[in-house]
Amino acid sequence: xxxxxxxGVAGLGTVGASLVRLLGENGEAYERRSxxxxxxxxxxxxxxxxxxxxxxxxxxxxxxxxxxxxxxxIDVFVELVGGAxxxxxxxxxxxxxxxxxxxxxxxxxxxxxxVALAKLAARKNTVIAFEAAVAGGIPIIKxxxxxxxxxxxxxxxxxLNGTCNYMLTRMEREKLSFEACLAEAQRLGxxxxxxxxxxxxxxxxxxxxxxxxxxxxxxxxxxSVFIEGIERISAEDIEAAAELGFRIKxxxxxxxxxxGIEQRVHPAMIPASSALAQVDGxxxxxxxxxxxxxxxxxxxPGAGGNATASAVLSxxxxxxxxxxxxxxxxxPTGLVPYRRARMRAHEGGYYIRxxxxxxxxxxxxxxxxxxxxxISLESIVQRKRAGHEADAEAPVILITHETxxxxxxxxxxAISRDGHLSGEPRMIRIEPLD
Amino acid sequence: xxxxxxxGVAGLGTVGASLVRLLGENGEAYERRSxxxxxxxxxxxxxxxxxxxxxxxxxxxxxxxxxxxxxxxIDVFVELVGGAxxxxxxxxxxxxxxxxxxxxxxxxxxxxxxVALAKLAARKNTVIAFEAAVAGGIPIIKxxxxxxxxxxxxxxxxxLNGTCNYMLTRMEREKLSFEACLAEAQRLGxxxxxxxxxxxxxxxxxxxxxxxxxxxxxxxxxxSVFIEGIERISAEDIEAAAELGFRIKxxxxxxxxxxGIEQRVHPAMIPASSALAQVDGxxxxxxxxxxxxxxxxxxxPGAGGNATASAVLSxxxxxxxxxxxxxxxxxPTGLVPYRRARMRAHEGGYYIRxxxxxxxxxxxxxxxxxxxxxISLESIVQRKRAGHEADAEAPVILITHETxxxxxxxxxxAISRDGHLSGEPRMIRIEPLD
Numbered sequence: 001x002x003x004x005x006x007x008g009v010a011g012l013g014t015v016g017a018s019l020v021r022l023l024g025e026n027g028e029a030y031e032r033r034s035x036x037x038x039x040x041x042x043x044x045x046x047x048x049x050x051x052x053x054x055x056x057x058x059x060x061x062x063x064x065x066x067x068x069x070x071x072x073x074i075d076v077f078v079e080l081v082g083g084a085x086x087x088x089x090x091x092x093x094x095x096x097x098x099x100x101x102x103x104x105x106x107x108x109x110x111x112x113x114x115v116a117l118a119k120l121a122a123r124k125n126t127v128i129a130f131e132a133a134v135a136g137g138i139p140i141i142k143x144x145x146x147x148x149x150x151x152x153x154x155x156x157x158x159x160l161n162g163t164c165n166y167m168l169t170r171m172e173r174e175k176l177s178f179e180a181c182l183a184e185a186q187r188l189g190x191x192x193x194x195x196x197x198x199x200x201x202x203x204x205x206x207x208x209x210x211x212x213x214x215x216x217x218x219x220x221x222x223x224s225v226f227i228e229g230i231e232r233i234s235a236e237d238i239e240a241a242a243e244l245g246f247r248i249k250x251x252x253x254x255x256x257x258x259x260g261i262e263q264r265v266h267p268a269m270i271p272a273s274s275a276l277a278q279v280d281g282x283x284x285x286x287x288x289x290x291x292x293x294x295x296x297x298x299x300x301p302g303a304g305g306n307a308t309a310s311a312v313l314s315x316x317x318x319x320x321x322x323x324x325x326x327x328x329x330x331x332p333t334g335l336v337p338y339r340r341a342r343m344r345a346h347e348g349g350y351y352i353r354x355x356x357x358x359x360x361x362x363x364x365x366x367x368x369x370x371x372x373x374x375i376s377l378e379s380i381v382q383r384k385r386a387g388h389e390a391d392a393e394a395p396v397i398l399i400t401h402e403t404x405x406x407x408x409x410x411x412x413x414a415i416s417r418d419g420h421l422s423g424e425p426r427m428i429r430i431e432p433l434d
Numbered sequence: 435x436x437x438x439x440x441x442g443v444a445g446l447g448t449v450g451a452s453l454v455r456l457l458g459e460n461g462e463a464y465e466r467r468s469x470x471x472x473x474x475x476x477x478x479x480x481x482x483x484x485x486x487x488x489x490x491x492x493x494x495x496x497x498x499x500x501x502x503x504x505x506x507x508i509d510v511f512v513e514l515v516g517g518a519x520x521x522x523x524x525x526x527x528x529x530x531x532x533x534x535x536x537x538x539x540x541x542x543x544x545x546x547x548x549v550a551l552a553k554l555a556a557r558k559n560t561v562i563a564f565e566a567a568v569a570g571g572i573p574i575i576k577x578x579x580x581x582x583x584x585x586x587x588x589x590x591x592x593x594l595n596g597t598c599n600y601m602l603t604r605m606e607r608e609k610l611s612f613e614a615c616l617a618e619a620q621r622l623g624x625x626x627x628x629x630x631x632x633x634x635x636x637x638x639x640x641x642x643x644x645x646x647x648x649x650x651x652x653x654x655x656x657x658s659v660f661i662e663g664i665e666r667i668s669a670e671d672i673e674a675a676a677e678l679g680f681r682i683k684x685x686x687x688x689x690x691x692x693x694g695i696e697q698r699v700h701p702a703m704i705p706a707s708s709a710l711a712q713v714d715g716x717x718x719x720x721x722x723x724x725x726x727x728x729x730x731x732x733x734x735p736g737a738g739g740n741a742t743a744s745a746v747l748s749x750x751x752x753x754x755x756x757x758x759x760x761x762x763x764x765x766p767t768g769l770v771p772y773r774r775a776r777m778r779a780h781e782g783g784y785y786i787r788x789x790x791x792x793x794x795x796x797x798x799x800x801x802x803x804x805x806x807x808x809i810s811l812e813s814i815v816q817r818k819r820a821g822h823e824a825d826a827e828a829p830v831i832l833i834t835h836e837t838x839x840x841x842x843x844x845x846x847x848a849i850s851r852d853g854h855l856s857g858e859p860r861m862i863r864i865e866p867l868d
């Protein structure tokens with residue numbers, strides 16, 4: 001019989017507690033699947049006395065994750081502390097310095113220090129596994145790093161933030177305003193008291209940088225991500241989208257273009273009849289476009305203790321069966337610098353909603369500004385608002401054919417300067433799906 | 435620098451030729467991703483002179499795949515010959531007997547001989563990889579065998595046959611009859627001259643047995659699969675399904691029940707608003723329900739030279755990086771015998787379409803037969819057929835609440851005997867999705 005694989009688990013929040021419980025309950029099955037017993041040997045957390053619903057008596061206890069990583073008698077270090085710096089970073093470094101494989105769910109740590117840590121792991125001839133860092137229980141890391149190794153990726157994109165998707169789904173179904181929906185999401189625990197990290201698109205951006213590196217073999221570059229959150233999406237936009245055959249999702253997209261790689265997080269309109277558009281609530285989904293496959297889609301739970309623990313377990317069992325894949329799919333010295341494509345050069349269709357004073361000549365003026373910027377229109381319609389028959393303000397919705405971000409911005413600026421608008425113009429990018 | 439991994443490729447059809455071409459074109463990228471060069475060393479096919487658009491000059495040639503597997507100087511044997519017996523089986527055995535890892539796309543071989551071959555591989559301390567055998571470019575084998583190793587699966591199901599899905603999609607979109615659609619699919623090359631293997635559900639059944647074994651750690655049992663093809667699906671059923679909020683797909687389902695594991699392939703109604711229902715044309719999709727994840731869905735191309743080659747390449751690169759996972763996820767001696775759940779005990783909702791003589795008392799009689807078999811009805815509606823106002827025959831559509839297959843069959847038999855039917859009764863199972 002093989003000797004047990006001894007884990008050191010730092011961080012006993014929801015995911016850490018799930019992990020320890022599952023290893024206790026399903027040990028026999030995991031041993032059958034990995035060829036050797038898996039055992040927790042040491043744990044670290046802040047408060048030893050806290051009731052987590054699991055018995056920690058058999059494990060060596062550390063107050064300090066860094067000390068656990070540096071000194072505990074373990075074969076694998078599992079980092080579930082969280083945060084890009086401090087104990088998370090120092091404990092991972094300590095474990096790698098000992099040559100221990102590291103399993104982590106920490107997207108922020110990887111987005112900020114991924115390449116440096118990958119280099120350290122390679123020097124110490126060990127690995128960092130991080131399936132749980134992106135899209136929870138969806139095996140997108142394994143898919144990009146292993147299953148698609150024969151492919152050249154042209155785009156990876158998806159719904160990576162459950163809070164935003166939950167809110168957009170409820171806004172659509174119940175015709176709620178953004179503000180009402182946010183309050184409700186906070187009440188139900190789907191949004192934080194300070195929701196900026198989620199609804200501002202920053203959480204999705206962290207995850208995107210990791211997918212970009214895996215998909216394109218490039219170094220991580222968080223600073224270069226174009227980020228726009230869902231704060232300005234209105235019930236009116238969602239309704240107009242539905243009438244036009246679209247749904248609005250917060251998408252994170254990394255895409256190879258002629259001028260470099262676009263990394264962007266923003267609300268996007270996608271065809272309502274697509275599989276991605278059916279991904280509702282807190283569910284996540286990731287699609288990958290490649291040369292050999294066309295497009296594949298993975299959807300599943302993006303968060304939660306058990307779903308995240310499932311991903312951590314998959315990494316632990318991979319380590320147990322001897323998997324030794326470089327952190328970002330290629331040796332870290334083989335990662336190419338990230339070459340940024342400017343957002344102004346982004347090409348695509350656009351939805352533009354203008355609130356105009358209802359007077360003669362407005363349509364003609366708007367159409368002229370579009371033409372001046374070489375934007376051709378698929379449609380231009382004036383929406384009648386129910387119960388506002390005598391309204392002096394009317395929304396005008398434009399759908400453009402493919403054009404550039406720069407042209408759209410210039411046209412909207414010009415229209416604003418013309419003085420026809422009675423409200424802020426709104427623009428939402430249309431993402432073509434395969 | 436590492437020594438190259440030398441491949442022997444038996445079978446140079448669409449997939450084999452794609453594989454050889456891709457290894458030539460992308461060798462540098464694959465080396466970066468696997469840490470060592472990958473090189474074709476030997477090939478086997480029937481006709482050496484045939485133009486496959488690739489240069490075979492540098493490779494050792496074999497007329498006989500078995501001889502290649504037994505004698506060529508290679509590190510990995512790639513079996514793309516096809517067929518459950520003969521050269522495919524003998525060559526795989528020969529390679530395993532030498533301790534060589536085998537990569538295969540051959541679902542029939544695994545469905546018939548998978549367990550015996552897994553045992554041989556384990557004895558020889560080597561592996562069989564077969565990502566390409568099920569759902570082409572979708573990494574469902576890797577997902578079940580590796581990514582979900584921490585989970586207990588309760589159901590795995592999906593759209594595994596592109597021909598059937600293509601036909602059902604066109605029947606729905608263009609309101610075609612089954613016969614017209616089949617003729618069209620044959621003309622376009624989406625269906626074989628003898629389409630029985632696809633439209634009869636047998637291809638999906640082969641693939642399902644492999645997923646069952648991976649999902650439940652059980653031995654493969656092809657004989658036990660309940661199989662019903664799409665031959666009897668009519669445009670009328672598809673239209674009625676749409677009106678009721680469903681779409682019809684040929685599903686392959688393996689499900690743990692109290693009495694054992696159901697393995698079934700049959701047309702099924704699924705909610706039209708689900709992501710799975712949007713999987714159209716030749717696209718495949720697989721969903722997995724587990725204890726930790728709830729449900730995840732993978733969708734992508736299920737066939738084609740490049741998509742299948744992508745899966746083969748993923749296996750080859752896994753072998754190159756040293757992956758050593760048992761064939762069906764656990765040591766073959768650890769596979770449990772397949773315990774069959776009887777189809778008559780299947781529980782679910784049913785769609786039943788009866789063509790009845792339009793006379794007094796028919797509704798009451800049908801309703802009584804249902805009640806006698808303890809079947810409660812969600813709805814019972816008589817459909818008016820356009821242009822058949824004066825029709826003496828009218829279709830009656832019943833949707834049942836959850837009941838058993840045995841009860842439904844008994845009820846339909848009784849209704850048939852009552853003499854009210856003027857046409858064959860039709861029944862389609864409703865598959866609940868998570």
